[in-house]
Structures are given as C-alpha cells and as structure tokens.
Amino acid sequence: MKQKFKIENILVDLSRVIVGVTFLFSGFVKAIDPLGFTYKIQDYLVNMNLVDLYQFALPMAIFLVVAEFVLGALLLLGLYRKPVTILIAIMMLFFTPFTFWVALTNPVEDCGCFGDALVISNWQTFYKNLIIVAGAILLVVKWELIKPVFSKRIAPFASLFVVLFGLLFALHNVYNLPVIDFRPYKKGANIPEQMYIDPEKADVMETVFIYSKDGVEKVFTEDNYPWNDSTWTFIDMETRLVQEGEKPAIEDFALGSIYFNENDGSWNVGGDITDFVLSDTSYTFLMVSYSLDEMNVRHLDKFKKVNRFAMDNGYPFYLLTASSESTVGEWEGIHETGFQFSHADERALKTMTRSNPGLILIKEGNVINKWDDSKVPEPTSEILLIKNPKRDKVVKLFLIALLFFVPLLLLKKIDR
Structure with a gap:
C-alpha cells in the first residue's frame, strides 16, 4: 500500500x-x-x-x-x-x-x-x-x-x-x-549569414522528364531520358523535392527601390538593392513600416530628425514598406518627409520589428541597434554606439526573474 x-x-x-x-x-x-x-x-x-x-x-x-x-x-x-x-x-x-x-x-x-x-x-x-x-x-x-x-x-x-x-x-x-x-534580425545578428544555407544541407531536388510513347506516359530522370529516341514524345518537365533540407533563418528579405518619376508624376518600383544595402560599409538606417496606412505617425518627427542626421553625415536612410507605390506617393504627399523608399515583403518587415514604424541601424549587414517609434533617440553620434546584445539579454532575464520570484519569496516569508 x-x-x-x-x-x-x-x-x-x-x-x-x-x-x-x-x-x-x-x-x-x-x-x-x-x-x-x-x-x-x-x-x-x-x-x-x-x-x-x-x-x-x-x-x-x-x-x-x-x-x-x-x-x-x-x-x-x-x-x-x-x-x-x-x-x-x-x-x-x-x-x-x-x-x-x-x-x-x-x-x-x-x-x-x-x-x-x-x-x-x-x-x-x-x-x-x-x-x-x-x-x-x-x-x-x-x-x-x-x-x-x-x-x-x-x-x-x-x-x-x-x-x-x-x-x-x-x-x-x-x-x-x-x-x-x-528573431533572426535581433541585435548582433548578421543578416547575410542568416540568409545563407550550406548547399550540402539544402533541399535535394530532382528534375524529371515526362515522355509519351504509344499513348503511355513514362517518367525519366536526367540520367536515362530518351533524348535521342524519336519514338518518344516530350510532354513535360518537372522539378521534384527528393529530400527536404535545412532552411535559412531568413528566406524573404529582398529590397526593391521605389522612386518618383518626374516625367509623369508617378511612383515606381525600381531595381533590387538588397546586396547594395547589406554590403554598405557605412552605417545604414532602416525605418520599417509594413503598412503606411496603419503606421502610427505620432513620433514621425523623430524619424525625420534621424533622416536629416543621416544625410548630414553621409549615411543611407531607407523607409522599407510593403505598401504599394501609389500608397507611398499619397503618404509622402501628406507628410513630405523626403525619405528614400524601398519595397519589401510584408512578412519580412513584421519579423524585423514589431513596431510600426520601427528603426533599425545596420552596418555591413550587421544589426547594431533597434528601436520602436517611441524610443527613437535624439540623432547624435551616440546613436551609432554598438552594445553587447548577449550581456543585455542576460541582464533582462535576470531582472525579469527578480520581478517574478522576489514578491513570491516575500509572500512565502509572510506565510510562515
């Protein structure tokens, strides 16, 4: 018992x-x-x-x-x-x-x-x-x-x-x-490294060819398809997944420039600038807004100040958005920011920062710092300082643990 x-x-x-x-x-x-x-x-x-x-x-x-x-x-x-x-x-x-x-x-x-x-x-x-x-x-x-x-x-x-x-x-x-x-865009992360996957660990794909003979279809591989047999008729070619491999932490980060066409007064998406932005050796400010229509503009002046600071010091400043070119034009017509715009995937922007808008500082693809709209600092040289993200994480975990366990320990002491 x-x-x-x-x-x-x-x-x-x-x-x-x-x-x-x-x-x-x-x-x-x-x-x-x-x-x-x-x-x-x-x-x-x-x-x-x-x-x-x-x-x-x-x-x-x-x-x-x-x-x-x-x-x-x-x-x-x-x-x-x-x-x-x-x-x-x-x-x-x-x-x-x-x-x-x-x-x-x-x-x-x-x-x-x-x-x-x-x-x-x-x-x-x-x-x-x-x-x-x-x-x-x-x-x-x-x-x-x-x-x-x-x-x-x-x-x-x-x-x-x-x-x-x-x-x-x-x-x-x-x-x-x-x-x-x-997330893969956290402080201290290198974005290009998060986008890379070892080819040996990637998906294993196979190209197959579908041929027909006497009304019967047959699937061939690249090694045995009847390229020199005229009795077979080519139907289709497919790429199939043989073995699923690892995925990079970042799969959907791509930037396309958005520019204003003075000839017809329209806004248009230009070429891909992803590699240019990620390889830039100077500091680069990325203002992130997945939707301009839903953006909280209460602190927009802070971003304008950072943009002016960037221009004065020769640092690029981009507003990344998933909004359409027409929406960009309407929004810029209202707020007259003078920002340089770039188009990006909405899911990627939501992953980069949970704030709409948010600000990210990068250098050569390395994430230096991140701020939500209410925490964007005054644009001085101190904004460029690199902090230790690992130590910051440990300190935050320690403070959270203190805030949770200390009151419970005090209640336990009272309970004696």
Whole structure:
C-alpha cells in the first residue's frame, strides 16, 4: 500500500513539473512577443477561412499566453489545484486534436506553441501534446496529491500577483519591442549569414522528364531520358523535392527601390538593392513600416530628425514598406518627409520589428541597434554606439526573474 502511494506521488510530482514547466515556458516566451503570436493566429484564421476574426487576433493572443503562463505557475505553486488541473486538461483536450489536424494538413510551417524561442515541427508538437495531455489527466484524477506552496490565507494574494505579472508583462511587450528578441534580425545578428544555407544541407531536388510513347506516359530522370529516341514524345518537365533540407533563418528579405518619376508624376518600383544595402560599409538606417496606412505617425518627427542626421553625415536612410507605390506617393504627399523608399515583403518587415514604424541601424549587414517609434533617440553620434546584445539579454532575464520570484519569496516569508 505504501509502495503504491509512493509511486503515485512520484508520478503526480513528475506530471506536475512537466505540465507546469511546459505551460509556464510556453506562456512566458509567447508573452515576450504577443504580436508575433498574433500574426501566427492570423495565419491560422486565413487558412481556416475565418478572416472576419482578424480583429480579435491580438486579444486572443494575449488571453492565451496569459492563461498558459498563469495556469503553469499556479500548478507549480500548487494553488487552486482542482480548478487549475481541470482547466489545463480542458485546454489540452482541445489543442491536442487541433495540433493533430495541423500536423496532417500543415496550414502553417510551425504551430508557434513556443513562439520564436523554440521552433519545433507540427508533428513534434502533436507528440509533445500527447505527453502533456496524459500528465494533465493524471493530475485531474490525483489533484489531492499536489502539495501547495502557500497556505489558503496567502493563496489569493500569490494567485493575484501571478495573474497581474503575466498580464502586465504581455501588455508591456505589446506596446514596446519584445524585451528579448528571438528573431533572426535581433541585435548582433548578421543578416547575410542568416540568409545563407550550406548547399550540402539544402533541399535535394530532382528534375524529371515526362515522355509519351504509344499513348503511355513514362517518367525519366536526367540520367536515362530518351533524348535521342524519336519514338518518344516530350510532354513535360518537372522539378521534384527528393529530400527536404535545412532552411535559412531568413528566406524573404529582398529590397526593391521605389522612386518618383518626374516625367509623369508617378511612383515606381525600381531595381533590387538588397546586396547594395547589406554590403554598405557605412552605417545604414532602416525605418520599417509594413503598412503606411496603419503606421502610427505620432513620433514621425523623430524619424525625420534621424533622416536629416543621416544625410548630414553621409549615411543611407531607407523607409522599407510593403505598401504599394501609389500608397507611398499619397503618404509622402501628406507628410513630405523626403525619405528614400524601398519595397519589401510584408512578412519580412513584421519579423524585423514589431513596431510600426520601427528603426533599425545596420552596418555591413550587421544589426547594431533597434528601436520602436517611441524610443527613437535624439540623432547624435551616440546613436551609432554598438552594445553587447548577449550581456543585455542576460541582464533582462535576470531582472525579469527578480520581478517574478522576489514578491513570491516575500509572500512565502509572510506565510510562515
């Protein structure tokens, strides 16, 4: 009897840690970048023909990341054990079949369950969920064996703190750049290196030829197709994927110049300037706005000052946008910025920065610094200073940990 009770306790504690840490980590890394998770939800909505729900993507994202974070934290703390385990089980009983559908139909390349911090395949996500749902069901059945960290007197205060921390942390990252950047355009990254993939690790493709003879079609490879046999009639040529290889972190970064034609007064897309911008040995300012119509122009004067600073010092300044040439013309006619415009892919621009607009400083393709519109500094020589991104990341993680654990430790001390 004692042996059975001991095994049950071990299984419950193990399930509590696995499920709790998974929920906490998943909620935390997505709360770092709620807008990124919003874009992922929008991808799902498009594939499910639910574009009418587009406007609710951000509230849905915030609700889900906060719910995951809170449920994971409460489970690890052993607070409100029965309702928490039931809610976790309900979520998993919904998301496990959903991720199975995602794995089968592949509407998105990755589910986004761990944001950009940890990208796993759709099938890996489904298998992970099978483990989590098994642990969640065990916790629902044996919730009494979960040992609470706080007494009933302190539990409401600890729970309220966890909820407020998760919500405020997510909202902070909505209105500011993510406190930690997991994307390939983060500070310190080299964009050309992120665009490169070793040819030996790339997709293995095969060209096949379809020929017909006596009404029968046959597929040939480059090694055996009947190029010198006139009895065969060529039908078609296809390139097929033989083996899927690795993908570069950046696949869709390309810049096309946008210029004003004085002869007819129109704005047009010119040649590709990607290599020119990324190989420029001087500092280059990239103002990023995936949509000029949706741009927050409250801080536009800050960008104008940076543009003047760049012109005075011989540094290029580009406004990258996915908006059409006509929209560029209308927008420039209203705001008269004098910016040099460039066209880029909308998804790439949303990945580069979550702010619309945002500012990125690069040199020879290296990301020196990034700012959201409200944080664009006064354009002095100090704007060009290179910071240590690794140290910055460690400091931020340490401060976040302090903000979360110190209040809980104080509550635990009061609870004695």
